[in-house]
Amino acid sequence: MCGGVEAREAEKVWKIYFPNPKSALPVLLEGSGQLDWIQWGRRKEEPGEGPPGGWARLITVQAGGWIKYRPRQGLAMVQRFMEKDGKPGDKNRQSHWFDVPDGQALKCLVIGEGEQKRVYIVTTDAPAELAWIHDRWPLLERV
Numbered sequence: 001m002c003g004g005v006e007a008r009e010a011e012k013v014w015k016i017y018f019p020n021p022k023s024a025l026p027v028l029l030e031g032s033g034q035l036d037w038i039q040w041g042r043r044k045e046e047p048g049e050g051p052p053g054g055w056a057r058l059i060t061v062q063a064g065g066w067i068k069y070r071p072r073q074g075l076a077m078v079q080r081f082m083e084k085d086g087k088p089g090d091k092n093r094q095s096h097w098f099d100v101p102d103g104q105a106l107k108c109l110v111i112g113e114g115e116q117k118r119v120y121i122v123t124t125d126a127p128a129e130l131a132w133i134h135d136r137w138p139l140l141e142r143v
Contacts, residue, residue: 001055001136002106002121004082006097017082018054021046025119028143029110030073038074038110038119048118050111056120058139066109075105075143076121085133096133100140107139 004017007026016023024037041054049069056066079100086093100106107122126137 001083001123001134002081002138003084004095005076005078005106006080006082007078016040019043023054025076025078025108025121027074027076027108027110027119028105030075035077038117040119040121042118048112048116050116050118050120054120055123055136056109057136058122058124061109061122066111069109069111071109071111071120074108074110074119075141076108076119077105077143081106081138083130083134083137103143104140105143107141 004015005025007014007016009026016025018040021043023040025040026035027038028035042048042050042052044052060066080097081100082095082097084093084095109120109122110117112118122139123136124139126133126135130137
């Protein structure tokens with residue numbers, strides 16, 4: 001489900017993990033041409049109107065489940081993403097890092113304005129050969 005990403009800004013490499021309440025992703029909003037760092041999702045204990053979590057299932061997006069949030073399309077401009085195998089709470093979970101192919105980015109939705117702006121990574125089914133790691137996978141899109 002993409003619990004972490006690696007992004008680069010100039011010479012700096014950032015490893016960003018969703019559990020950190022200050023996590024933000026570099027996002028290119030559709031039609032803006034500008035890259036902005038936007039807070040990644042909302043944790044259950046955080047105030048706000050967006051759903052808790054940091055992901056949006058593609059099937060739910062297509063069924064209209066996100067319309068009430070008036071999402072804008074975006075692309076998270078990251079070089080790698082991380083998936084953990086096993087179930088949450090398992091002690092022996094392993095992290096697996098995957099490169100984002102050149103010319104592609106993670107599809108995302110951006111909701112809210114100002115301090116309440118949040119980005120959610122769109123997920124789909126994992127590739128069959130990697131479903132043993134996690135059943136959900138970030139949706140890649142051409143830049």
